[in-house]
Amino acid sequence: MSTKMQALSLFDGAILGRAAGDAVRKLDPRQLARNPVIFVTEIVSLVVTILFVRDLVTGSDVAFFTGQIAAWLWFTVLFANFAEAVAEGRGKAQADTLRRMRSDTMAKRLVDPHTRQYQSVNALDLRIGDVVLVEAGDLIPSDGEVIEGIASINESAITGESAPVIRESGGDRSAVTGGTTVLSDWVKVKITAAPGSTFLDRMIALVEGAERKKTPNEIALSILLSGLTLIFLIVCVTLWCLAGYSGTTLTVTVLIALLVCLIPTTIGGLLSAIGIAGMDRLIRFNVVATSGRAVEAAGDVDTLLLDKTGTITFGNRMASELIPVPGITERQLAETALFASLADETPEGRSIVAYARSKYGLSEQNQTSEGMSFVPFSAHTRMSGVDLGRRTIRKGAVDAILRFAGVAMNGAPAPFRQAVDRIARTGGTPLAVAEDGKLLGLVHLKDTVKPDIRDRFAALRAMGIKTVMVTGDNPVTAAAIASEAGVDDFIAEATPEDKLAYIRKEQQGGRLIAMCGDGTNDAPALAQADVGVAMQTGTQAAREAGNMVDLDSNPTKLIEIVEIGKQLLMTRGSLTTFSIANDVAKYFAIIPALFIVTYPELGALNIMKLASPQSAILSAVIFNALIIIALIPLALKGVAYRPIGAAALLRRNILVYGVGGIIVPFIGIKALDIVVSALHLA
């Protein structure tokens, strides 16, 4: 599915076609009432349309003008609907794909969970607590927990990852998802989701936007926009009176044109599209959020709790240093260690080969020769190596190699003993190397910090986000890795209770926390955190407790999730600012046009030198409609996120969207006026 998601481009032809149809369907006032700004626009469009009909019937000479205003007002509403429909379009296409997977499956419901005797029932009839048997080749009928057995399962339907995963009873790998397929073996699954509320159902509802509720920030923004709409309504109604005093009778058509230009139709029309597109970005990123609220909270996060292994470090111990005993060169040690590891397929072994080759320029070919016989690692000897003719080379645990070399620990050279101590203290693993009973030196294996992670943490810090590493290591080791990775804080020897306590403490201090987790014992912390990202491979308990599920089970994504949340809020703010700033130019277009007959002196305010009052008003209305269309790509893609700190970001966005929002309509309206007057439209 994820490949399909990626394939759907922003402006897929089919989606656009469907959106155009939806835009018309969305004219239904019951649906539009959710969006006060556009609802008001629709009502006044209707009024102008009636006036147009009246003008036609009476043969008024302004009929052509009224008709054009009416048409562009309808376009304003349609463009706003279209924006929302385009944003929804991609989700709808994805939902269709998902729905095909939810075909009626037959389930093997066990009569008695302790036997394997079953009756076939429709998957939709399964209730929570039922136990079903799923065998190789079967679709898992609903979400549940493995209570017996072990099986390899293809979860590509949900995650897009084709490599099978193992699910077994007990432990943290017991959750299975409806719609995935058992490839081998069998499992007994206890159903944990009622029909219609499975993970797949929730996902369909989510991508489709069926359950879309306004998020807290959207509600607050809607209140601002509704308030502004009311204020400008008052402005326009009272203007009729003030104009009357001044001896000008304003027509309803021009007052409505002024109203629609002033009320924030741009952001009003794009608001829901921005929200849908934000959720959609997460989904394309293979993260499923249970609510839009969670995505917003992600933008507000102050502290990230990150597991060390897999997020900050690769999670494998890798060779990082060679320490020869006195009398041996590093190169000699490297050669020997390379020999010892040639056949070693463990990550550690491969890392030694890679390290020796890159650091000392040794190549595999000229080292390999006939007569080599490899000695694999065994738990008994705790070493591995190679016999090369008469040479016996071994590498392994320090005490095992010392025994092999026939040296007592306190008989080993002092620099060797110090190095062993140092490596152990910093959380690494010392691996000793010996040849023919002679101790050669040490390989320092350590968990390596990912190369780009330090920069990412620095970027997060610039945005005011604190990173906290969570690890089971001892405090000394944790401190070493923490300083290497550049995290702000760490929790060493962490238990799930420590995590929970840390989250509570941070929240008490007024900070929002995000974390990810997969185990059942992570569930309380996931639930407590403001943004809890559960891994798809995790337990059912963890997935229920979090408010997002990462289908790729990649804990590093927490960082991107925060960025997506921020981007969503930034896009809303920028377009709101732009929309409101636009009003300045519209006033300068319309006000002189309204009163030029009574007060020719007000022509001084016509700084754009628009051709005629009618073309000025028409150009402003056209600009107001077209700007919605022009901004749809920005609304859907989101404003570019740059981790440069709030002050710099504010400076930049005020310049682009605030100052830009004042200037752009001056240019746009003037250009439209040239076109309108050239075509003799007004």
Next chain:
Amino acid sequence: MSIAGWLQIILVLALVVVAAVPLGGYIVRVLAGEHNLLSPVLAPVERGFYRAAGVDERKEHGWLAYTMAMLIFSLFHLLVLYAMQRLQNYLPLDPKGFDPVAPDLAFNTSMSFVTNTNWQNYAGETTLTHFVQMLGLTVHNFLSPAVGLAMAVALARAFIRSEARTIGNFWVDMTRATLYVMLPLAVIVAVALVVLGVPQTLLGSVEATTLEGAKQVISLGPIASQEAIKELGTNGGGFLNANSAHPFENPNAWSNMLEIWALLVIPVATIFAFGRMVGDARQGLSLLWTMAIVLIVGIVAIYAAESYGNPILTALGVDPSLGNFEGKEVRFGQAMTALFATATTGTSTGAVNAMHDSLTPLGGLVPMFNMLLGCITPGGVGSGLYGIIVVALLSVFVAGLMVGRTPEYLGKKIEAREMKFVMFALLIYAVNVLGFAAASAIAPFVVGDSGYLGNKGPHGLSEIIYAFASTNGNNGSAFAGLNGNNLWFNTTLAFAMFLGRFGYVVPVLALAGSLAAKKKVAPSAGTFPTTGPHFVGLLLGVIIILYLLQYFPALALGPVVEHFLMLNGKSF
């Protein structure tokens, strides 16, 4: 414009800031109930009040109880003040033997003083007895700013508390503001004014025989005491009808500078107090800079427009070198008139040392714009602070999202509930000003030939807009060409004052309650910065775009078109 003029302006503004910094600290201590300079003298008095009224000074209230106390207090005084005027002929200190005040005028005047507006449809010296002036009006000159200060401090508390249910005790805040802030300052300024030559007597008037042998009645009274609190409390209601243009209220250049200083000092000090309360002086400074920039641009605009003069008069042979001097006092000059007019409308004072109606169109636009903002640059006592905070919340909400976080101001998240109250407060202003102005503009009995306007054409509209901007902003100054003492304006202006004050502060106090109940969010590098030049620029942008644009069409038909007509040599 002259260098001497600018030096005077800079001197007064500098003296305001110098005094406002320590005064701000003093206000913080006083309203927190801490020991202060005057505690040894006033603390027993304060405790006496609480005992007499049965107020437990340690008990705080939630926003609703606070609001109810404020409303009950104000409405009670509204009734008392109304009764006093209606019964003034039965009350003492009536040396001139005045009749009772007419019902609609008494209603308007009561509302005017309870709301800190001091719109005067009456002429003090020919309508009101000393008793009403002193025990009615002057008392409210103390109480109404104290109420404003109390509400501002209640809102400021909301930002420093976390998950709190209470915002203070209205009775305690109001008592402390009156006793420790208003009274002592008023005494000092009143004495200074007496020294500068302002009369202070209980005599009604003296008769004089002029050089031509005509009899002239010269009104006197306890002017200095009224004058001091008139300015300090941003009240503006003069003892005499000509207000601070009258030589008894404002005899010379020094008294003029003192009065401007007095009307600015408490509002500015309140902003410093806010910075101290929230523990970051820069937060107060960014608000103050915003106010100062609007104020200074206003001064420049008036000073320039008035110095330029009226080309129509120049064409008739009037010497343009002094600028437009109609309605101005020669002893103050253009610079001090420009400063006074801007300061009196930037605060909610409304005292005048020149007739605003006679300003040039652009000169008159400045006071009008100041008042359309709701008098927040730097605002009335207390009302300036809560007014600018509403602007700040709006700005933070609109632009705050641009840094990618839920908008927050001083650690408090701005969410749906807060936006509801902010928008409600804004809507009150728009309905109030534009609604009443529009109704007046089409009422034939207002705009007809025998109507209430002193002028026709755009200037008549300016008079109407000015009146409602002034009453809505609780300012009280007027384009005096408008005849306000009639049933229509007495009533509508009274309602405009009521809504402009209480319709605005009820959502503001609700806002305080909602903010106080929120958890205080810790600041970080990702927090929207609410200090520094960018925030000031943002506030100015919001003031211009969101406030000015509401009134742009109205202003275009009033002062703006009047200006262009004047340039083209047209009058009406």
